[in-house]
Amino acid sequence: MKHLTEEELIGEAFGERRGKSEAANEQHLATCAECAQAYAALQNDLAEVAPVEPPARDANYGERVWQSLAPSLAVYRADKRRWLRTGLWKGLSYAAACALLVACAFYAGRQWEQRQPHITVVKSAPPEVKQHVVLVVLSDHLDRSERLLVELKHADAGSTEMVSPMRDEARSLLAANRECRQNAKQIDDPALATALEHLDRLLGELANQPEGLNTATILRLQDEMNADGLLFKVRVLRSRIPDQQTTGTNRSKGGTI
Amino acid sequence: MHCMGKNDHEAIRAVLGGDKEAFGALVMRHSHSLFRVAFRITGNEADAEDVVQEAFLRGYRKLESFESRSDFGTWIYRIAVHCALDRIKSSRANEASRLAEETDPELDDVQVADLAAGPDRLLLSGEIGALQQTAMQSLTPTERTAFVLRHMEDCSTEEIGAALGIAPNAAKQAVFRAVQKLRFRLATLRVKV
Ligand SMILES: [Zn+2]
Numbered sequence A: 001m002k003h004l005t006e007e008e009l010i011g012e013a014f015g016e017r018r019g020k021s022e023a024a025n026e027q028h029l030a031t032c033a034e035c036a037q038a039y040a041a042l043q044n045d046l047a048e049v050a051p052v053e054p055p056a057r058d059a060n061y062g063e064r065v066w067q068s069l070a071p072s073l074a075v076y077r078a079d080k081r082r083w084l085r086t087g088l089w090k091g092l093s094y095a096a097a098c099a100l101l102v103a104c105a106f107y108a109g110r111q112w113e114q115r116q117p118h119i120t121v122v123k124s125a126p127p128e129v130k131q132h133v134v135l136v137v138l139s140d141h142l143d144r145s146e147r148l149l150v151e152l153k154h155a156d157a158g159s160t161e162m163v164s165p166m167r168d169e170a171r172s173l174l175a176a177n178r179e180c181r182q183n184a185k186q187i188d189d190p191a192l193a194t195a196l197e198h199l200d201r202l203l204g205e206l207a208n209q210p211e212g213l214n215t216a217t218i219l220r221l222q223d224e225m226n227a228d229g230l231l232f233k234v235r236v237l238r239s240r241i242p243d244q245q246t247t248g249t250n251r252s253k254g255g256t257i
Numbered sequence B: 001m002h003c004m005g006k007n008d009h010e011a012i013r014a015v016l017g018g019d020k021e022a023f024g025a026l027v028m029r030h031s032h033s034l035f036r037v038a039f040r041i042t043g044n045e046a047d048a049e050d051v052v053q054e055a056f057l058r059g060y061r062k063l064e065s066f067e068s069r070s071d072f073g074t075w076i077y078r079i080a081v082h083c084a085l086d087r088i089k090s091s092r093a094n095e096a097s098r099l100a101e102e103t104d105p106e107l108d109d110v111q112v113a114d115l116a117a118g119p120d121r122l123l124l125s126g127e128i129g130a131l132q133q134t135a136m137q138s139l140t141p142t143e144r145t146a147f148v149l150r151h152m153e154d155c156s157t158e159e160i161g162a163a164l165g166i167a168p169n170a171a172k173q174a175v176f177r178a179v180q181k182l183r184f185r186l187a188t189l190r191v192k193v
Helices: A006-013 A020-031 A033-048 A061-072 A094-108 A112-124 A127-154 A160-184 A190-207 A215-228 A230-239 B005-016 B022-042 B045-061 B072-101 B107-116 B119-124 B128-136 B141-152 B157-164 B168-192
Strands: none
Touching (some): A006 A020, A006 A033, A006 B168, A033 B168, A061 A230, A127 A160, A127 A215, A127 B072, A160 A190, A190 A215, A230 B045, B005 B022, B005 B072, B022 B072, B045 B072, B072 B141, B072 B157, B141 B157, B157 B168
């Protein structure tokens, strides 16, 4: 008699779709004491990891989630802040594509002063192209900032060696952040301006630790960041720039928002 | 979570037509189920709340790509599962790099021994979650998520595959590996008692 494998037993326990083989398995289970015992042991183990009941949320939970999100969501509408909608930038003209390429190259390097000719190209582009470039650069900047903030949030204050790459990234982002703050003036968005200002402060502190980051500094920065809700703000701002506008950049982010 | 489909579609049309407030109804309707699955996957209240916010943000941003034939509840649920999986992947990565630094071969045993010291106490004080969490720690993020969806959320392997972006058979295998590992871990814990 061929006994059921563990995989088959698990399939039984989870009520996998009933096919021919499942029916045969069930029949075997009903008649074989050995398999019945193995099955009972499995059931027992699964009961040990019973479904967790999450801590209760009160009836207003959904309302609270909405209240915290609502102020940050852009209206789906073609109004004067059309950059929030897709479609406008869908067909990038050749000129815009060039300007985009230039902007990315400019952004990637910290030595932006040496690239004045390129910036001139961007500056001479039509206003809507210029704004698009600003948005692409901004979106990339927010992505990188978000990644750094996530790292900081999860940084283990005890192991300071791990955080020197973080400090280096903060230094690189600091220069870019100043650029973005300049550019953000074109967009006239108070939420963005405030977030970039907070980011500036935090990046400055992260970047300017001569002896590296110590435990106390990391803990303090984590507190500041949490009190400020900075990570969330950055995510919100990033989410307001639809992906369609930023395809073609050198974004390397994975699944995270 | 599938019962409000019609209202959901009306709300989505309103949002895309410029009525931002209409999204509020969707948030309020689906927050609890998203919180539940997020909590089960992350095992942590604060992370679960973050995941819920993130999921709705991503959902709002991608709303134009939502297919009107699909069910919004299922769609946003999958986004939340993704967010939760990302979350445990990134915290796992941090944990792994921390553990890599402390190359203590006995570390694993020490952790097991600590928790095995008082399973009765854990059970009696209602902290069954701690024992379960320890067992769950032996799973990879994908295995953990697949197992939670199968065992706690009653999802089919097809649904799990869709939520994780893998083939149903791969989802089934992930659940199988998860159960095997969990059983092994539970056996270890029992021996230590
Ligand atoms: Zn048998």
